[in-house]
Amino acid sequence: MPYRHLLSELDLGFTKLRNRVVMGSMHTGLEDRFWHYPALAEYYRERAKGGVGLIITGGISPNREGWLLPFGGTLNSVFDLHNHRRLTKAVHDEGGKIALQILHAGRYGYHPFVVSASAIRSPISKFTPKALTEAGIERTVRAYAKTARLAQRAGYDGVEIMGSEGYLLNQFLCLRTNHRTDRYGGSIANRMRLALAVVRRVREACGDRFIVIYRLSLIDLVEGGNTWDETIQVAGALEAAGVTLINTGIGWHEARVPTIVTSVPRAAFAPLTARLRAAVTIPVIASNRINTPELAETLIAQGSADLVSMARPLLADPQFVVKASEGRADEINTCIACNQACLDHTFRNERASCLVNPRAARETELVYRPTRRTLALAVVGAGPAGLSAACVAAARGHRVTLFDANTTIGGQFNLAKRIPGKEEFAETLRYFGAQLRKYGVDVHLCTRVDAARLDKERFDEIIVATGIVPRRPSIPGIDGANVLSYVEVLHGAPVGRTVAVIGAGGIGFDISEFLLHRAGDPQPQPREAWLDAWRVDLTVATPGGLAPAAPAPQPERRIWLLQRKKGKLGAGLGKTSGWVHRATLVRHGVKMLDGVTYLEIGPGGLKIERDGLQQWLEVDTIVVCAGQESLRDLVPTTPRSGGPRFHVIGGAALATELDAERAIREGAELAAKL
Ligand code: FAD
Numbered sequence: 001m002p003y004r005h006l007l008s009e010l011d012l013g014f015t016k017l018r019n020r021v022v023m024g025s026m027h028t029g030l031e032d033r034f035w036h037y038p039a040l041a042e043y044y045r046e047r048a049k050g051g052v053g054l055i056i057t058g059g060i061s062p063n064r065e066g067w068l069l070p071f072g073g074t075l076n077s078v079f080d081l082h083n084h085r086r087l088t089k090a091v092h093d094e095g096g097k098i099a100l101q102i103l104h105a106g107r108y109g110y111h112p113f114v115v116s117a118s119a120i121r122s123p124i125s126k127f128t129p130k131a132l133t134e135a136g137i138e139r140t141v142r143a144y145a146k147t148a149r150l151a152q153r154a155g156y157d158g159v160e161i162m163g164s165e166g167y168l169l170n171q172f173l174c175l176r177t178n179h180r181t182d183r184y185g186g187s188i189a190n191r192m193r194l195a196l197a198v199v200r201r202v203r204e205a206c207g208d209r210f211i212v213i214y215r216l217s218l219i220d221l222v223e224g225g226n227t228w229d230e231t232i233q234v235a236g237a238l239e240a241a242g243v244t245l246i247n248t249g250i251g252w253h254e255a256r257v258p259t260i261v262t263s264v265p266r267a268a269f270a271p272l273t274a275r276l277r278a279a280v281t282i283p284v285i286a287s288n289r290i291n292t293p294e295l296a297e298t299l300i301a302q303g304s305a306d307l308v309s310m311a312r313p314l315l316a317d318p319q320f321v322v323k324a325s326e327g328r329a330d331e332i333n334t335c336i337a338c339n340q341a342c343l344d345h346t347f348r349n350e351r352a353s354c355l356v357n358p359r360a361a362r363e364t365e366l367v368y369r370p371t372r373r374t375l376a377l378a379v380v381g382a383g384p385a386g387l388s389a390a391c392v393a394a395a396r397g398h399r400v401t402l403f404d405a406n407t408t409i410g411g412q413f414n415l416a417k418r419i420p421g422k423e424e425f426a427e428t429l430r431y432f433g434a435q436l437r438k439y440g441v442d443v444h445l446c447t448r449v450d451a452a453r454l455d456k457e458r459f460d461e462i463i464v465a466t467g468i469v470p471r472r473p474s475i476p477g478i479d480g481a482n483v484l485s486y487v488e489v490l491h492g493a494p495v496g497r498t499v500a501v502i503g504a505g506g507i508g509f510d511i512s513e514f515l516l517h518r519a520g521d522p523q524p525q526p527r528e529a530w531l532d533a534w535r536v537d538l539t540v541a542t543p544g545g546l547a548p549a550a551p552a553p554q555p556e557r558r559i560w561l562l563q564r565k566k567g568k569l570g571a572g573l574g575k576t577s578g579w580v581h582r583a584t585l586v587r588h589g590v591k592m593l594d595g596v597t598y599l600e601i602g603p604g605g606l607k608i609e610r611d612g613l614q615q616w617l618e619v620d621t622i623v624v625c626a627g628q629e630s631l632r633d634l635v636p637t638t639p640r641s642g643g644p645r646f647h648v649i650g651g652a653a654l655a656t657e658l659d660a661e662r663a664i665r666e667g668a669e670l671a672a673k674l
């Protein structure tokens with residue numbers, strides 16, 4: 001059997017999990033309104049049908065004070081039972097198990113009723129919490145127990161008590177946020193009193209035959225966090241209090257260390273779960289940047305964990321488990337940890353979805369039904385938009401011919417995957433390649449299509465997904481030998497030791513990062529080097545596990561990153577990943593200038609004006625990352641009558657604010673309708 005450790009049953013004594021795959025908690029936005037529960041039920045049903053052992057829902061607050069956002073989802077009255085039963089029934093119908101996550105946000109709540117251990121505002125919220133009184137603590141414990149009991153009545157197989165990521169229970173656990181002088185503050189025994197009371201009361205309310213998971217922060221990654229000795233004391237006490245499983249939490253939300261973005265090495269934090277496992281006798285769950293069945297299998301086989309939690313990977317591919325078990329792992333649509341359509345949406349208060357799987361959390365809206373009338377479709381351009389359209393159309397039963405001028409599929413993703421820390425993007429191309437083969441798409445590479453060819457081949461419909469051409473701004477001297485486009489740089493054109501990058505969008509940032517590395521640097525970055533760069537001490541000998549700052553690295557090049565508009569560079573990057581890119585460039589001494597006017601380019605560099613002052617940036621090379629323009633010359637201005645219908649998607653349709661999320665979504669939406 002493939003992945004025999006990962007796919008083996010786990011016997012918890014009173015119940016069994018069919019395998020070791022846990023779908024970790026992920027807030028989609030559907031949890032917060034009761035009229036979204038039918039859609040939420042379908043979202044979970046697909047994952048249960050895909051074979052996942054245990055699903056953990058998005059966080060539900062036990063009371064009003066614990067809301068993350070005003071009017072967040074609830075389960076604190078019998079009137080909520082009906083909605084939650086839809087979810088549990090959908091999962092049980094497919095043979096899965098489901099636990100409700102109870103999440104009290106504490107000072108991370110974004111509303112005026114926030115409470116915490118002490119009245120200390122978090123750096124990521126504008127609301128100062130009230131310190132809970134002892135009576136307030138007792139009310140909170142009762143609320144947890146009530147929600148857990150209601151969860152049991154709604155058919156949930158268990159609950160996960162969210163005790164990590166800097167939420168309320170974590171706030172009580174750490175001196176950073178707990179300055180109390182009563183029996184809930186001071187020693188670690190006092191600081192864990194609330195967490196233990198919650199676990200005991202939940203256990204009392206729900207009895208022995210109910211899964212109680214505690215998500216424990218194994219490394220806080222903030223000053224004033226706990227040490228490993230304290231964490232192990234807490235873990236032992238949680239076990240004694242009646243917890244069934246301990247799940248791994250990594251880092252507070254306010255931590256300035258990335259914990260899940262794509263540049264974090266896979267399973268970077270799993271050694272902590274392994275150390276926890278050695279210290280307790282109950283099963284433990286590994287999490288964070290585990291996205292393939294191979295890796296999950298290895299962690300369990302080598303004894304680092306008993307189960308593996310994957311939240312985003314199950315968003316990306318609901319059939320992850322079934323594909324792994326049937327020896328079809330190459331067909332898994334791997335989560336590339338971009339956060340663009342999941343967490344970045346959540347932070348914008350939009351429904352979460354997935355960049356590589358636009359059906360995620362839209363299962364009832366974006367449906368790929370078998371076609372009743374097979375069409376002959378041409379898709380021109382095998383970038384993300386064209387690949388998505390070709391694969392969905394072919395899966396629905398259309399006869400699809402896919403053309404690309406390049407020697408390989410992938411369009412600009414072939415450039416993106418060369419950026420250090422973005423190696424995961426190659427997985428999407430592996431997935432699309434497998435889909436093209438599976439559904440028999442007729443692929444013609446090294447074929448630049450023109451209108452005559454399209455006319456000759458008599459297609460019913462033509463999908464133009466030809467993408468973009470990089471913009472070349474009209475600056476005097478732009479045609480000089482010292483000016484390169486980002487495409488030329490990523491294809492290996494020689495670049496000098498001093499560089500000015502024109503344009504500070506996503507690609508300007510990526511190119512700057514690319515140029516900081518020496519050609520031939522190992523990809524991806526080894527875990528130890530990554531941990532050192534971000535000051536992570538996996539021994540957690542110091543509070544929070546933050547090592548002293550390492551000396552600034554010697555940059556490979558001196559780089560100026562420039563933009564015309566006034567304001568912070570990188571302001572348009574993703575909320576959850578932009579700060580990581582910025583911090584990396586700052587650490588390597590990249591100079592970021594806003595409000596720049598480009599005056600001219602000469603052999604000695606780039607002349608700019610800023611704040612009324614003109615100056616020459618004396619650089620060897622100027623790299624242009626000034627956005628793109630649509631390439632759509634195949635679209636006839638006046639379509640031939642009786643000829644094929646043309647559709648335009650992705651960058652070819654609109655280059656402004658184009659990203660792969662839109663490109664893949666547009667391809668899938670169009671193909672679902674044809
Ligand atoms: P493209 O990817 O440009 O594909 C168009 C394809 O059409 C090409 O393969 C081309 O060869 C082919 N073609 C053109 N004309 C013809 C013709 N006449 N005949 C045959 N074939 C033709 N996006 C994100 O969302 N997140 C990121 O982190 C990210 N990082 C990036 C990093 C870099 C360095 C780059 C360059 C881009 C990045 N992007 C990122 C942008 C993302 O790659 C694009 O938004 C996406 O590729 C657009 O898809 P598309 O299919 O519309 O066009």
Ligand code: NAP
Nearest residue numbers: 473503504505506507508563564565625626627657658659
């Ligand atoms: P972009 O984000 O639109 O940035 C283009 C940059 O060029 C801007 O800084 C713009 O700022 C500048 N510019 C525009 N016109 C110019 C002109 N005529 N002369 C000089 N400068 C000009 O586009 P991109 O960086 O090319 O990225 C393309 C897409 O890929 C983006 O939509 C992005 O979302 C996606 N992407 C995402 C990521 C990610 O990490 N999420 C990474 C890479 C790419 P000023 O006008 O102020 O100078």
Ligand code: SF4
Nearest residue numbers: 335338339342354355
């Ligand atoms: Fe993973 Fe990106 Fe999809 Fe989120 S949007 S689930 S990070 S691939």
